[in-house]
Amino acid sequence: MATAHRASILHFLADPDQVAAADVYQYFADGLLLIDEGKVSALGQATDLLPTLAADIELIEHPNSLLLPGFVDTHIHYPQTEMIASYGESLLPWLNKYTFPTEAQFADEDYAGTIAELFLTELLRAGTTTALVFGTVHKQSIDAFFTACSSKNLRMIAGKAMMDRNAPDNLLDTAESSYHDSKALIEKWHKHGRLQYAVTPRFAGTSTEQQLAKAGQLLTEFPDVYLQSHIAENVDEVAWIESLFPQRKNYLDCYDHAGLLGRRSILAHGIHLKDEEWQRLAASETGIAFCPSSNLFLGSGLFPLSTATKHKVNVGLGTDIGAGTSFSLLQTLNDAYKVLQLRGETLSPLKSFYLATLGGATTLDLQDVIGNFGIGKEADFVVIDKSCTPFIDYRLRQCQDLFEQLFVLSMLGDDRAIAQTWAAGVLVHQRQP
Template sequence: MPLTRKAYRAAILHSIADPAEVGIEASYEYFEDGLLVVDNGQISALGHASELLPTLPADIDVTHYQDALITPGFIDTHIHLPQTGMVGAYGEQLLDWLNTYTFPCESQFADKAHADEVADIFIKELLRNGTTTALVFGSVHPQSVNSFFEAARQLDLRMIAGKVMMDRNAPDYLTDTAESSYVESKALIERWHGKGRLHYAVTPRFAPTSTPEQLTLAGQLLSEFPDLYMQTHISENLKEIEWVKELFPERKGYLDVYDHYQLLGERSVFAHGVHLCDDECARLAETGSAISFCPTSNFFLGSGLFNLPMAEKHKLNVGIGTDVGGGTSFSLLQTLNEAYKVMQLQGARLSPFKSLYLATLGGARALRLEEKIGTLQPGTDADFLVLDYNATPLLGYRLKQANNIAETLFVLMTLGDDRTVLQTYAAGNLVHQR
């Protein structure tokens, strides 16, 4: 194949560390007139345009964006593919919402044509919103994962997904068995895990919908395939937590259920964690597990406020998640808008640079992919976005009043949405053009 080298010139910003650990100023790199050079799907150089341009061949293809910002692609650490068709459903908290809306919607994914259609819509929505990597729940049907991975593979996206394991406390039409969930998950792992930029996640929905036998087999899969992911939910809703205590009276708490079945580890991501205690945060950090903070969903379902400062105290890896369909937007910009409000309600601050970190490098660290994605460092995958300062009349006007990149970034996260994403690139390929 011929070498394909391209360069992109604009203002460029990326996170290089967690502001909570190094301070805000040392947490990012910003080039007011920057250049990003891409070779065969990977970033080969990043720097000031004035310094890099003279080092490049005269005939290199340089795309120059005016009034735009290049950032790494966004990383969504918690989202449900089969809930695309019921996003924005009215009027329930978690457990009733699952029974009223979610389970009937997920039942349709046994049908290949339906699964293919939704996978296509879902991936287009991710890319339209600048999300280049997502940790995705399928439904209980293997077809949901096959359809998603087939669509993602065609675009060479870095995606992680798994078939839901659920063998109790759900409608009969939507349950598997401990054994069938193990066999079907294993077949999906052997078919997809490590193919191109795809990874598999063992996916017990949450403790109440899995028997001890099923949770044991989920742990067994993780021991059989050492670089798998594990995703589930934890401590989202107070009634849910009480239910877990009733179902597992022998365990000392919700996290201890997962710990007992050996589901904690460096590639384990637990969604929500709204009502975790200090000891649970410490245990998650000790095992290298991560939390996906889902502010939009936590507001929408009335679940509560995630305590980010407590997670930071324990040096716990945290990514951000839209949690569609509990969350009401595929946009991580909109999700960060909500995250800021969650902190405000707790008397805490969320700087725009911490928000950028959560949506990019923080998500990559939560997924143990920081060597591949989450920054614009040379040697990483060329997954990046072009954000348009003039996407809407109000945004264009407001950004003219911004005095520095901190203010610009915060306004993008407050007023921005899918319209702000001009282009999305994955592995150096243009996969969305507004």
């Protein structure tokens, strides 16, 4: 059934740092979004479109609300849902003390399915409709996750972690078994409905060169799948990787040598990259997931967004659950602003909401299907309630323009602001009164 949604509507057309301001976004103070068979069929001023609606189109009013494309999370670990807010320490001790013991439980597919449902509930409650997701080393962790996603017709990307060293024995696979398990998952789930697969070597520290080469083989055999991993998150991690790979010229070269860079490759963090690595990221069109909340939580460092912009490297936002402490990309924007303030950089609210929507979609090479309300794109969107709390309602009423409103939402907003989340034109989350 076709539907029409009336609200204030905002979406982005381009990166605010790359094009003239007038061409960055469209905003309709009183807008109408038409959806037919799960895709956008029209967008414009309500006064222009309302007289054209067919009699059988359901009109849904969203008073005092802002309608945005669904949020896109470019880096998150679903098996770490239950360990969010485990006392931080730093990256490598945190992995050994909390992460690995938690992930061992995902050998049980029923257990994995229970956590997958909880994870998706929280994502949708936060307004996130697409995410690039890590599973555990267990093949069944991805079967459970994709099964949960499929029942909700969500556009999600995920992959089984590949780890053949420097982890507990019950979390290790081998170069060969990781290849065969990943291949089977690709053949079963990639392009199944709106689902896509990501080849997922956890990071260079937990994969031998043989395993990284097998990941590269998968990318050659299935050129439209994704690659996700981590890079240069922590100073000690960088030094450790360099000691593990003395034959490689830098951290990025560990992945590059194995053929893992490219338009559908996304590496999380990238805080401590060298200039030559930024140049190679740009040349290979490899994207970076900016994860400010987890970087602050683990004390890893401050991401240089201006460097990524200078090199024209695609950047998306990542909550990085469970080192990240909130599923909400609004809260992640809050931390991103503060990270860049500490670096002496600026983050405008326009750039913030671009990163959370079209920027994330572009980083994932999905800009042709999600990220804004272009005609024919999949109708994933969120409805933000401007009166979600008494104080946010009060504060927004003091704003003089859209710029100020977006900044307030990025500083004060969280999952409470998400009244509804829609996926492919279907309501998948309704905030409880």
